[in-house]
Structure formats: structure tokens, C-alpha cells
Amino acid sequence: MxxxxxxxxxxxxxxxxxxxxxxxEANFKIDEPQVVGVMGPNGSGKTTxxxxxxxxxxxxxxEVLCAGQNIHxxxxxxxxxxxxxxxxxxxxxxxxxxxxxxxxxxxxxxxPMVHLFDEPQFNTQDGYIGFMLDFFKRLRADGRLVxxxxxxxxxxxxxxxxxxxxRYIFVQKGQLxxxxxxxxxxxxxxxxxxxxxxxxx
Amino acid sequence: xxxxxxxxxxxRFGDQVVLEDITLxxxxxxxxxxxxxxxxxxxxxxxxxxxxxxxxxxTVHFDGQDITGLPPRKISGMGIARSFQIMTLFDxxxxxxxxxxxxxxxxxxxxxxxxxxxxDTTTMDRAADVLAKVGLKGRELEQAINLPYxxxxxxxxxxxxxxEPRLLFLDEPTQGxxxxxxxxxxxxxxxxxxxxxxxxxxxxMKFLFRLADKISVIHWGQVITEGSPEDLRANEWVQASQxxxxx
Numbered sequence: 146m147x148x149x150x151x152x153x154x155x156x157x158x159x160x161x162x163x164x165x166x167x168x169x170e171a172n173f174k175i176d177e178p179q180v181v182g183v184m185g186p187n188g189s190g191k192t193t194x195x196x197x198x199x200x201x202x203x204x205x206x207x208e209v210l211c212a213g214q215n216i217h218x219x220x221x222x223x224x225x226x227x228x229x230x231x232x233x234x235x236x237x238x239x240x241x242x243x244x245x246x247x248x249x250x251x252x253x254x255x256x257p258m259v260h261l262f263d264e265p266q267f268n269t270q271d272g273y274i275g276f277m278l279d280f281f282k283r284l285r286a287d288g289r290l291v292x293x294x295x296x297x298x299x300x301x302x303x304x305x306x307x308x309x310x311x312r313y314i315f316v317q318k319g320q321l322x323x324x325x326x327x328x329x330x331x332x333x334x335x336x337x338x339x340x341x342x343x344x345x346x
Numbered sequence: 347x348x349x350x351x352x353x354x355x356x357x358r359f360g361d362q363v364v365l366e367d368i369t370l371x372x373x374x375x376x377x378x379x380x381x382x383x384x385x386x387x388x389x390x391x392x393x394x395x396x397x398x399x400x401x402x403x404x405t406v407h408f409d410g411q412d413i414t415g416l417p418p419r420k421i422s423g424m425g426i427a428r429s430f431q432i433m434t435l436f437d438x439x440x441x442x443x444x445x446x447x448x449x450x451x452x453x454x455x456x457x458x459x460x461x462x463x464x465x466d467t468t469t470m471d472r473a474a475d476v477l478a479k480v481g482l483k484g485r486e487l488e489q490a491i492n493l494p495y496x497x498x499x500x501x502x503x504x505x506x507x508x509x510e511p512r513l514l515f516l517d518e519p520t521q522g523x524x525x526x527x528x529x530x531x532x533x534x535x536x537x538x539x540x541x542x543x544x545x546x547x548x549x550x551m552k553f554l555f556r557l558a559d560k561i562s563v564i565h566w567g568q569v570i571t572e573g574s575p576e577d578l579r580a581n582e583w584v585q586a587s588q589x590x591x592x593x
Contacts, residue, residue: 221361222361225363229363229366231566233385234383234384234385234386234565234566235362235385236362236363236566236567238361238362256367257366262566266383268383269583269586269587270587271383271551271587272551272581272583272584272586272587273383273563273565273583274583274587275581275582275583275584276563276565276570276571276578276581276583277565277570278583279570279571279581280565280568280570280571283570283571
């Protein structure tokens with residue numbers, strides 16, 4: 146469903162004496178519909194990863210295959226038929242354009258295969274959380290791949306991540322680590338540092 | 347097929363997907379609710395369902411007829427009325443005049459120079475009946491602008507009812523109303539529910555939980571869940587929220 150191959154995004158500063166300021170590297174493949182929880186400190190590269198998967202950011206190296214198609218070869222406007230990225234409530238739509246749209250491919254799918262939810266607004270007062278979690282499960286049952294990015298700073302954020310996700314990606318300083326369940330995720334000392342007291346919930 | 351049925355509606359504004367995939371159905375004689383957080387696409391959904399916007403994909407059927415993409419005038423002619431989130435009344439006119447203008451036989455005779463609207467007592471009686479239905483008996487001659495907010499809201503619903511709709515859409519009717527106003531509006535809608543098929547778009551969950559037979563929850567331009575208020579309230583997270591104790 147999603148094949149992230151040798152993906153690398155390097156940000157540099159300076160014109161003549163180039164200095165690397167940030168580097169994100171990712172290499173993974175997901176073949177089953179599932180809900181993947183993504184966590185990591187601010188500035189670790191979570192949103193950059195999402196932008197690279199949805200084709201709104203151009204990688205320095207590597208490629209993202211979605212349903213077998215390189216998303217960066219698809220017409221800009223139609224990339225959301227492969228992977229759709231919501232930041233809070235709104236769809237993220239800005240593309241770094243490299244060539245005219247007419248030279249690009251049509252998407253192989255009519256509906257998004259991969260849904261990325263970047264820090265959805267969770268409010269315990271209004272009860273919508275339960276409906277959102279049900280929705281993630283339904284997308285999975287419909288054969289879609291769901292990414293859920295949450296930056297936990299409340300106990301209920303941890304509860305949401307434990308309840309909703311099948312596996313986890315922890316992003317730190319542009320490096321990804323994977324865990325097949327929540328307990329395995331907690332075995333990573335960096336995750337424990339990141340979650341602090343919240344790890345106990 | 348349901349009384350009103352929308353399938354796989356999609357709407358984009360420029361590059362932005364506002365409605366990704368909306369499938370909804372409403373039954374005759376029921377009150378159906380649509381709710382969702384801010385920015386979920388509720389108003390766009392409402393405007394596509396009532397014909398203000400043409401969808402980019404999907405179909406809308408009303409009473410077995412395909413009404414996808416028909417202009418609002420035609421849709422209203424088929425028996426669908428709607429209210430607006432922002433009130434649209436003739437402020438300088440009296441309450442009864444606002445209703446009379448909207449009555450079906452006034453609309454069809456509007457360009458007849460021999461038609462004497464002020465002298466048409468039958469039409470006036472019918473307008474008075476509509477006002478009574480929305481709880482404005484005795485306020486007939488009050489200028490719309492002088493009515494308190496809650497009564498203006500009721501008058502607006504009256505204007506929608508004047509066209510004798512078979513299906514009534516209300517867009518955020520509690521908008522701008524206080525606790526008392528909302529409670530009075532809920533009572534009014536409970537009464538109207540006996541006679542009309544109604545669809546309400548609302549962000550106030552408590553209001554819908556009290557009134558609706560079925561609720562569809564919209565977020566990210568999609569129906570994320572639907573069910574009866576009891577079904578939705580059974581959710582563990584709803585129980586834990588302030589809505590858990592709603593009677």
C-alpha cells in the first residue's frame with residue numbers, strides 16, 4: 146500500500162558554505178490496512194514526513210510509492226486520491242512544484258488510500274473523540290491506511306494512542322523507529338524520555 | 347430508496363477538498379441531525395444538499411427524483427425549504443408581511459398587476475396560521491426588525507414553512523440564541539416535528555440529542571459516524587464528556 150524507499154530530505158543553510166540544518170531519513174513498507182500512531186518531539190520531522198508521503202514536499206532523494214505509484218509523479222491536484230493530509234480540521238494543500246501538471250500522471254485510485262491526520266483537535270468535553278476513533282477503525286476496515294500524529298501532553302492523548310493504533314512510529318531528530326505495539330514502544334528509552342510521566346498511563 | 351438520499355457527494359473549492367465523501371439519507375416524518383466540529387464541512391454539506399452549490403461528484407435524490415445540480419429555485423419548487431445561518435428577513439416589513447411574501451400563491455401571482463395582496467384576506471389568514479404555528483400569534487403587525495432575536499429566528503422558520511415544504515432544512519438554528527432562546531426553539535421544533543420532515547445542521551450536540559431521531563456526524567468532509575442519539579451517547583468517550591449526563 147505504501148512503500149517509502151530510501152527517502153531523504155535535507156535542509157541546508159548558507160549558499161557557498163552549505164551547512165546541513167536538518168535531515169529526515171525514512172525507509173519502510175506497509176502492506177496491510179492499519180492505524181499507525183506517529184509521535185515525536187516538536188521539530189523532529191513528523192510533519193515533514195507527512196508532507197513527503199502526500200507529495201506536498203519534494204524529497205532530496207528516494208521515492209514514495211502509494212498503491213504502487215510514485216506520488217511525486219502524479220498531477221498535484223490529484224495527489225490526494227492517493228494520500229490525503231489533514232492538519233487539525235483542514236486539508237493541507239500546498240505543493241512544491243517541479244514541473245507542469247500536464248506532464249504528470251493521473252492517480253491510479255479514485256479515493257485516498259492513505260489518510261494522514263496531523264494533530265487532530267481532541268476535546269474531551271464534546272465527545273467527538275469517540276466518533277473520530279470509530280472513524281479511524283472504519284477506514285482501516287475499508288482497506289485504508291491511517292496515520293495518526295499526536296503530540297501527547299495530556300493523559301487522554303496517551304489513552305487515544307493506545308486505543309486507536311495498531312503500531313507506532315517514533316520520530317526523533319529525523320530518524321524513525323518502529324514498534325509493533327505500545328509496550329514495545331515504551332522499551333525505547335528515547336520514548337520514555339519524551340513521554341515522561343505520561344508513559345505510566 | 348429513502349425520502350432524501352445523498353450518495354458520495356464531493357465538493358472542492360479550488361484545490362481544497364471540502365467534502366471528501368458524504369453519503370446521507372433522511373426518512374420522511376423524521377428529524378435528522380447533522381453535526382460536526384468547526385471546519386468539518388457542515389455548511390458546505392448543507393449548501394450542496396439544498397442546491398446552493400453544485401457538487402463535483404455524487405448524487406442527490408429527493409422522493410425518488412434525481413435533483414443533483416438543480417438550481418435552488420427548482421429544488422424549492424419540489425418541496426424543499428431551507429433557513430439560513432444568517433437571518434434573511436425583510437426587516438422593514440411586519441411579521442405577517444414577511445410570511446405573506448413567501449406564501450406559494452403570492453409568489454406565483456407576484457407579477458399580476460391586478461392582484462391586490464393587501465386586500466387578500468384568505469392569504470392573510472393563511473399567513474396568520476403560519477405565524478401561529480411558529481408561536482408568533484399576536485405579533486403579526488410587529489416590524490421584523492423590532493422582534494427579539496429568538497422570535498426573528500421563529501419568523502424565519504415561518505418563512506420557510508410558508509412554502510408548504512415536504513422537507514425542511516434548518517442551518518444552525520441555535521446560532522446566536524441564549525440558553526432560554528435555545529430551549530424555546532427546541533420546544534417549537536418538537537411541535538413542528540409532528541407535522542414536518544426536518545433536517546437540522548447544528549454544532550450544539552445537546553440540542554440535537556434531544557430532538558433528533560437520527561444523527562450523522564461529519565468531520566474532514568466525511569460522515570465519520572451515524573446513529574440514533576442513544577447509539578451515539580453509548581460511546582465511552584461521549585459518556586466521559588459533558589454530554590454523558592444529557593437526559
